[in-house]
Amino acid sequence: MVSTTRPQRVRDRTRAALMSAAIDVLSDNAAASMGEIATAAGVARSTLNRYFPDRAALTEGIEAFVEAEYEEAVRDARTAEGSGLAAYLRIVDEMIERLDTLGWWMRAAADDDFDDLDCEADRGIIAVIERGHQDGTVDTQFTPSFMVGATWSLLTAAYYDVRHGKRSRAETRDLCRRGLTKLAASPTAEVATERPGKRRRNDPADG
Incomplete structure (x- = not known):
């Protein structure tokens, strides 16, 4: 056969x-x-x-493709492992890797309704933020919905920096991750400062 x-x-x-x-x-x-x-x-x-x-079919295809990439980013982040903060930062890393594709949504980020968080990937981020609140690794002053919006806002800034050549891709991505780490981390949480994939062993952020 x-x-x-x-x-x-x-x-x-x-x-x-x-x-x-x-x-x-x-x-x-x-x-x-x-x-x-x-x-x-x-x-x-x-x-x-x-x-x-036709153009309508192409636009529909793009929307489905971008949503699939977003959902894949959250799945690939191994969200069930480690602390809430560690899982969240892995999601950030995966989204940064897909920055060019997710940029399709970032172009209109100012018009997005972050109160309507009902897709699978949004729920995945919310779940790890809630877990981070419970395990003490994510700052409880920031609600899960705020963190989803903040994540997309900083990724949007990173996207435009790369798109317009303001900084190198590597530098922009490092700045974006660093900013989201500082925002999300509980004041008592310890996080690695190395670049993604270079975390020190027994990193407390991994719980």
Whole structure:
């Protein structure tokens, strides 16, 4: 029996490449044509049309793609492990890794309703903040909904710094993580100061 796994993976990669190119092009020029997006993706216009027959389908596809990336970031953060603060900072790291994609939402961050936190990923962040409140690692003066909004606000600043070349990508990402660490951490919590992936052993933030 011939496996269909490889062709499906190729289609998935092509779709992801189209989404990434569309986000990049439309972030600079919201009026860019389908042809310009196809050129940026390195494919023929007909290829783009096979996946997205019109602009509405493309926009819908982008929204679904970005939401999936957000949810993947929270899942990949291993939120059940360690303290609430450690889990939250892993979510931040995963979101920073997806900064270019999540930037699609960040462009309109000022218009987002952070009181309507009903998607799976939002609930994941809220859960780790609540756990951090309970285990004493996250500052209790900040509500979970405030922390979700603050997270997106600082990530938005990081996105525009990178997008407009104000700082290097590495420097901007480090500043963003440092700011969110200072904001979230309880005054009594100890957190590592190393870059992501360089935490010292037996870091108290990991509980």
